[in-house]
Amino acid sequence: MRYCLRCGYPENHPLNIIFDDQGVCSGCRVHEEKDNLDWDERGGKLATLFDIFRSETGDNYDCVLPVSGARDSYFIVHTVKNVYGMNPLLVSYNRHFNTERGIRNLAYLRTLLNCDHIQMVISPETVKRITRETIRRLASIYWHVLAGQTVFPVQTAVRYKIPLIVWGVHQGTDQVGMFSHTDEVDMTRKYRFEHDLLGLEAVDLVGGPEGLTEDEMLPLAYPHNREISEVGVRGIYLGNYIRWDSKAQHEAMLDLYGYETAEQARTFDTYNDVDCQHYSGLHDHIKFLKWGYGKVLDHAAREIRLRRMTREEAIEKISQYQDVAPPDRGRFLEWVGMKDKDFDACIDEFRDPRAWSKDSKGKWTLRDSLANHRDDPGTDEVALGKVEDCEFRITPNKDPGADETKNKILSKGFVPENHSS
Numbered sequence: 249m250r251y252c253l254r255c256g257y258p259e260n261h262p263l264n265i266i267f268d269d270q271g272v273c274s275g276c277r278v279h280e281e282k283d284n285l286d287w288d289e290r291g292g293k294l295a296t297l298f299d300i301f302r303s304e305t306g307d308n309y310d311c312v313l314p315v316s317g318a319r320d321s322y323f324i325v326h327t328v329k330n331v332y333g334m335n336p337l338l339v340s341y342n343r344h345f346n347t348e349r350g351i352r353n354l355a356y357l358r359t360l361l362n363c364d365h366i367q368m369v370i371s372p373e374t375v376k377r378i379t380r381e382t383i384r385r386l387a388s389i390y391w392h393v394l395a396g397q398t399v400f401p402v403q404t405a406v407r408y409k410i411p412l413i414v415w416g417v418h419q420g421t422d423q424v425g426m427f428s429h430t431d432e433v434d435m436t437r438k439y440r441f442e443h444d445l446l447g448l449e450a451v452d453l454v455g456g457p458e459g460l461t462e463d464e465m466l467p468l469a470y471p472h473n474r475e476i477s478e479v480g481v482r483g484i485y486l487g488n489y490i491r492w493d494s495k496a497q498h499e500a501m502l503d504l505y506g507y508e509t510a511e512q513a514r515t516f517d518t519y520n521d522v523d524c525q526h527y528s529g530l531h532d533h534i535k536f537l538k539w540g541y542g543k544v545l546d547h548a549a550r551e552i553r554l555r556r557m558t559r560e561e562a563i564e565k566i567s568q569y570q571d572v573a574p575p576d577r578g579r580f581l582e583w584v585g586m587k588d589k590d591f592d593a594c595i596d597e598f599r600d601p602r603a604w605s606k607d608s609k610g611k612w613t614l615r616d617s618l619a620n621h622r623d624d625p626g627t628d629e630v631a632l633g634k635v636e637d638c639e640f641r642i643t644p645n646k647d648p649g650a651d652e653t654k655n656k657i658l659s660k661g662f663v664p665e666n667h668s669s
């Protein structure tokens with residue numbers, strides 16, 4: 249396998265990367281724009297855009313902001329509301345895999361930033377059936393979340409006639425350099441279908457083994473093009489106008505709002521995705537079993553590009569985290585109602601043969617890893633040089649006595665045994 253000589257991304261990255269003649273990937277090259285573009289000018293462009301969309305009469309929200317109990321939510325809301333003076337409507341899709349910490353972070357977000365907020369919660373039983381269906385079809389436990397969090401903001405924009413949605417960073421631009429920042433790409437149905445949804449639309453799940461109906465899939469269906477163009481809905485990415493540095497942004501927001509971070513089992517990043525039981529656990533382990541690398545490399549590649557980590561240090565982090573078994577697998581399988589071997593069989597079908605080989609006894613072996621490419625020729629020539637250390641903070645748990653491993657009422661539709669209906 250070929251690995252980027254700078255960030256270490258492998259050639260089988262599912263969003264596709266290309267290498268230049270120095271062995272540096274497209275993601276790293278586009279990332280260099282962060283140090284070359286005039287970000288003050290780009291911030292001015294954002295201000296002009298916001299002026300166009302600001303509600304003139306003041307009788308509607310100025311924009312829809314998708315948020316969760318983690319990721320860049322605090323930074324996005326703070327920037328859009330407090331820096332640019334917009335009146336946002338916050339929207340979130342309930343993943344059903346919430347940690348208590350994530351529920352608190354989201355509650356504090358709307359309180360501390362004084363925003364209106366609406367949330368979509370699909371019936372817990374339907375979510376379970378969709379999840380079983382997508383495990384079989386795509387080896388994904390997370391499809392419903394990806395579908396929900398990318399469509400509910402669009403549905404809300406159409407329903408409330410709010411023509412602007414403001415997203416954080418465009419993953420295709422930030423990870424693999426699919427676009428330049430100056431392309432100023434907007435949200436598209438096509439990107440969502442091909443990358444977020446892994447090529448499977450809500451309607452494609454109707455009538456499968458789980459017997460899902462069109463009505464049940466309606467909350468995950470994209471609005472009709474006609475409805476979108478009637479409102480003139482546009483979705484922009486802040487990362488095209490603001491120099492995106494997730495870690496620095498989190499730390500500025502932690503100082504202002506003091507939300508909760510947490511240690512995670514399979515990565516050193518204590519800021520992103522602490523609101524979800526499975527994203528950095530089982531879901532990430534499945535990513536590793538499919539592609540031969542996990543989230544820890546996404547985080548390390550990001551830190552290398554921002555000059556806080558060397559490639560050598562990234563390899564150490566990957567060795568430390570890549571093979572960690574997800575602590576939540578048993579609990580998840582119990583909830584979804586699948587046996588270990590059936591679940592494994594679904595995942596194995598999606599292992600990338602470029603990353604994994606199977607012997608005659610059915611045992612899978614990783615063909616290659618970044619750790620085997622420490623000293624690839626040309627690595628030193630393209631290294632950026634570290635300018636600061638990469639320390640992630642852990643903030644105090646606001647409810648230290650809580651058992652984070654229990655299924656709670658706001659997570660997975662758990663109902664206590666003594667509940668009487």
Ligand SMILES: [Zn+2]
Pocket residue numbers: 252253254255256257272273274275276
């Ligand atoms: Zn790279």
